[in-house]
Amino acid sequence: MEKPILSESQEDYLKEIFKLRELNLNVSMQDLANKLNVKPPSVTGMVKKLCAMNLVEHEPYKGVQLTETGEKIALEILRHHRLLELYLAKHLNYSWDEIHEEAERLEHVISEKFEAAIAELMDHPTHDPHGDPIPSADLVIPDSPELAPITLHKTGHQLTISRVMSQDKDILNLLSRLELIIGRKITIKGNESTGVRLKVNENQYLIPHSIAKLVWCHDDEKAD
Amino acid sequence: MEKPILSESQEDYLKEIFKLRELNLNVSMQDLANKLNVKPPSVTGMVKKLCAMNLVEHEPYKGVQLTETGEKIALEILRHHRLLELYLAKHLNYSWDEIHEEAERLEHVISEKFEAAIAELMDHPTHDPHGDPIPSADLVIPDSPELAPITLHKTGHQLTISRVMSQDKDILNLLSRLELIIGRKITIKGNESTGVRLKVNENQYLIPHSIAKLVWCHDDEKAD
DNA sequence: AAAAATATTTAGTTATAGCTAATAATATAT
DNA sequence: ATATATTATTAGCTATAACTAAATATTTTT
Numbered sequence: 001m002e003k004p005i006l007s008e009s010q011e012d013y014l015k016e017i018f019k020l021r022e023l024n025l026n027v028s029m030q031d032l033a034n035k036l037n038v039k040p041p042s043v044t045g046m047v048k049k050l051c052a053m054n055l056v057e058h059e060p061y062k063g064v065q066l067t068e069t070g071e072k073i074a075l076e077i078l079r080h081h082r083l084l085e086l087y088l089a090k091h092l093n094y095s096w097d098e099i100h101e102e103a104e105r106l107e108h109v110i111s112e113k114f115e116a117a118i119a120e121l122m123d124h125p126t127h128d129p130h131g132d133p134i135p136s137a138d139l140v141i142p143d144s145p146e147l148a149p150i151t152l153h154k155t156g157h158q159l160t161i162s163r164v165m166s167q168d169k170d171i172l173n174l175l176s177r178l179e180l181i182i183g184r185k186i187t188i189k190g191n192e193s194t195g196v197r198l199k200v201n202e203n204q205y206l207i208p209h210s211i212a213k214l215v216w217c218h219d220d221e222k223a224d
Numbered sequence: 225m226e227k228p229i230l231s232e233s234q235e236d237y238l239k240e241i242f243k244l245r246e247l248n249l250n251v252s253m254q255d256l257a258n259k260l261n262v263k264p265p266s267v268t269g270m271v272k273k274l275c276a277m278n279l280v281e282h283e284p285y286k287g288v289q290l291t292e293t294g295e296k297i298a299l300e301i302l303r304h305h306r307l308l309e310l311y312l313a314k315h316l317n318y319s320w321d322e323i324h325e326e327a328e329r330l331e332h333v334i335s336e337k338f339e340a341a342i343a344e345l346m347d348h349p350t351h352d353p354h355g356d357p358i359p360s361a362d363l364v365i366p367d368s369p370e371l372a373p374i375t376l377h378k379t380g381h382q383l384t385i386s387r388v389m390s391q392d393k394d395i396l397n398l399l400s401r402l403e404l405i406i407g408r409k410i411t412i413k414g415n416e417s418t419g420v421r422l423k424v425n426e427n428q429y430l431i432p433h434s435i436a437k438l439v440w441c442h443d444d445e446k447a448d
Numbered sequence: 449a450a451a452a453a454t455a456t457t458t459a460g461t462t463a464t465a466g467c468t469a470a471t472a473a474t475a476t477a478t
Numbered sequence: 479a480t481a482t483a484t485t486a487t488t489a490g491c492t493a494t495a496a497c498t499a500a501a502t503a504t505t506t507t508t
Binding site: 231233262263265266269270273284285 | 467474
């Protein structure tokens, strides 16, 4: 079965289904409509089309999921996106909060050649600047260390920030002003009703749970 | 007057009108249809739309031309395209014949930030790998030395290849196999009915006029 | 088990940008 | 000046991917 030619819109649907599936158990039409900024009837129409192309399967009220072919395509786009994000940051001096938008547009138009060229140039990286894993050229997602959001880690342990689950400019800006960036070592000082108290480079902050749960860390004191 | 938001298709129309205007005196609907690979009625429709947006002017049977605003946009796209071509060649190891296609897709989606970043990185270049002038950031086309196609130069004079008027893969491949590339010094040995006899690096070739007229040169023996 | 709330689909519309077939306008050649 | 050829437009169609309003199906709550 050769690779079908898809519109950018269709690629976005596949990508979103993949990303939502990683989080939730099932992906509703509503979920998709929200993420893609379209109305539910548009989703019905497109999902129907993708079903006919054997890229997704859909059981009403139970969820949408990708077929093997659909997943391959989603991973391809995700690889483009994440390679591009890293490339923009490393080679074109983009800041953390600028890379997502640009990659979002470029991911659909770069050729295999372009993909290979930047991957090569960066020595086949496995993670992008947000800590998201970059699917390999043969579309396998690399293993990541065992991660959990700050909110689920034990008080007192030293953690390494390894992934940030947001692409929102304002949130990313806030996090980088607080120095809560990939690779930074932090310690949880306390978990209060108003938020989590952190020690970061000798400073202490209280950050709300809504922010804390976006920051995923590795526990340096837990052998695994 | 702020910059209108255009579709990629509309950008392509403006770009083609600009490029054709550089060559011909007037640009017919047919010319546009040919270059853009669409049928004449599609051109009528789109030109009408662009007229309404004050980006082009059209007198039937006399030609289409860009307004000032239209030209600004065309130059912007051309700048994207040519910067990208050079960038792909210099930083991602693309060969001469591969850059055009990729740039054709990327030119519509890169941001001002991306444009500025690669321009900066390459130290604000004035010409792309085909010798085409790159409009400056404020959209002025840089001066080029006085150029003419090989077919119009004098026999015996030493010439420097400065611009190649084709984006066709096969032609570019042929030219690079003959070492007829930007910067190469050549001498015209004779002008025959079958073609032009050239000396290139100790070798001599006879190249057909159809190819010779695509290769534009500067006459090193003529002071200007 | 019925009512209410939520989720999904259907029906019909819009905009963009192409297309073909046929017509009209202009330019060129006899 | 008339006929022919060329160029351009009109009318009407197609596909994609959105949309709204209304209807239907399912799940959840009471």
